Amino acid sequence: MPEASALPIATASRRLSVAPMMDWTDRHYRRFIRLLAPRALLYTEMVVADAILRGDRARLLDFDAAEQPLALQLGGSVPSTLAAAARIGEDWGHAEINLNVGCPSERVQSATFGACLMARPALVAECVAAMRAAVRIPVTVKCRIGIDDEDRYEFLEAFVDAVAATGCDTFIVHARKAILAGLTPRQNRDIPPLRYETVYRLKAARPALSIIINGGIRDEPAVSRHLQHVDGVMVGREAYHHPYFMAALDRLAWPDPVAPAPEPAELVEALRPYVERSLARGERLHAITRHVLGLYAHRPGARAFRRVISELAPAPGAGFAVLEAAVAAAEGRPRFRLSARAGPDGGDLMTSRI
Numbered sequence: 001m002p003e004a005s006a007l008p009i010a011t012a013s014r015r016l017s018v019a020p021m022m023d024w025t026d027r028h029y030r031r032f033i034r035l036l037a038p039r040a041l042l043y044t045e046m047v048v049a050d051a052i053l054r055g056d057r058a059r060l061l062d063f064d065a066a067e068q069p070l071a072l073q074l075g076g077s078v079p080s081t082l083a084a085a086a087r088i089g090e091d092w093g094h095a096e097i098n099l100n101v102g103c104p105s106e107r108v109q110s111a112t113f114g115a116c117l118m119a120r121p122a123l124v125a126e127c128v129a130a131m132r133a134a135v136r137i138p139v140t141v142k143c144r145i146g147i148d149d150e151d152r153y154e155f156l157e158a159f160v161d162a163v164a165a166t167g168c169d170t171f172i173v174h175a176r177k178a179i180l181a182g183l184t185p186r187q188n189r190d191i192p193p194l195r196y197e198t199v200y201r202l203k204a205a206r207p208a209l210s211i212i213i214n215g216g217i218r219d220e221p222a223v224s225r226h227l228q229h230v231d232g233v234m235v236g237r238e239a240y241h242h243p244y245f246m247a248a249l250d251r252l253a254w255p256d257p258v259a260p261a262p263e264p265a266e267l268v269e270a271l272r273p274y275v276e277r278s279l280a281r282g283e284r285l286h287a288i289t290r291h292v293l294g295l296y297a298h299r300p301g302a303r304a305f306r307r308v309i310s311e312l313a314p315a316p317g318a319g320f321a322v323l324e325a326a327v328a329a330a331e332g333r334p335r336f337r338l339s340a341r342a343g344p345d346g347g348d349l350m351t352s353r354i
């Protein structure tokens with residue numbers, strides 16, 4: 001069942017968002033990054049629309065109330081299926097529905113969704129129109145600047161115009177084209193060159209649209225520059241590998257004050273109730289801690305933190321004590337001795353102070 005009703009997205013400016021990333025931006029990562037970026041818009045991993053209709057909805061859609069504002073990204077290209085999935089997402093409490101028109105994987109192409117849909121603007125428009133008719137929350141599109149040889153600016157503008165004609169007013173544009181054959185999805189995130197100017201040009205030509213830029217954003221000066229040209233920035237890999245980057249950006253994107261970001265030890269403590277609730281639900285500790293490995297990135301202790309987590313979190317019965325031990329190791333406080341045996345209640349690793 002949904003844990004929260006959606007916040008009106010108007011209150012959640014799109015100046016900063018964390019990109020949808022399969023296998024990475026699951027509910028555990030989102031709950032964690034929310035502690036550092038209190039105002040950023042978060043996205044789910046891509047969820048195939050058909051799976052929502054036929055599959056385990058709670059597993060696909062559940063989230064923690066603190067993750068809001070949260071957008072659900074859908075993959076699909078059948079208007080009626082997308083519309084039904086969008087409706088379910090809205091009822092579940094998501095604040096926005098986003099259509100994936102940027103993923104170049106072969107599996108996604110064979111199902112005719114993702115980036116290959118940029119060649120079918122009329123179909124995307126039909127999909128978006130059907131979704132918009134089904135929900136009251138915003139429907140947005142995430143796309144590339146082009147695909148294969150279609151990399152002229154006019155191609156992007158024509159695509160956006162066709163979709164915007166349905167009333168969709170927000171486009172997240174990954175500023176590199178996708179090569180649909182010959183490159184893996186991973187190569188497609190690195191090899192085609194970034195062309196930020198193309199995205200700036202789109203915003204200048206269509207000022208009424210909300211244009212969010214994505215791709216290769218890794219430092220604060222770049223974010224300040226982008227925000228002079230477009231309405232928002234979306235950050236993917238850097239947000240995952242270096243979570244404190246999002247803390248800095250949250251405070252850069254909005255001038256109004258917010259509490260200072262918690263230090264890593266405070267953050268881990270703030271996560272405790274969530275971790276304990278999740279473990280009580282039957283989740284494995286590792287499913288959560290795999291997303292926090294970058295907590296000490298660019299700080300002393302990073303390696304010690306990762307080592308303790310990697311060695312101890314996968315053990316059956318591992319509990320919150322592993323996180324405490326990892327923080328102690330990172331901060332040079334070897335106050336815990338850990339034994340990889342299950343505790344007397346079978347539920348936790350034994351820890352003893354030394």
Ligand SMILES: Cc1cc2nc3c(=O)[nH]c(=O)nc-3n(C[C@H](O)[C@H](O)[C@H](O)COP(=O)(O)O)c2cc1C
Binds near residue numbers: 216
């Ligand atoms: C592991 C991984 C999974 C991704 N999965 C998705 C996805 O499900 N949907 C999507 O639209 N983009 C996906 N992307 C692309 C990102 O949303 C983003 O567009 C891309 O990584 C470029 O941004 P960055 O340079 O800030 O990482 C994925 C990227 C990564 C690294």
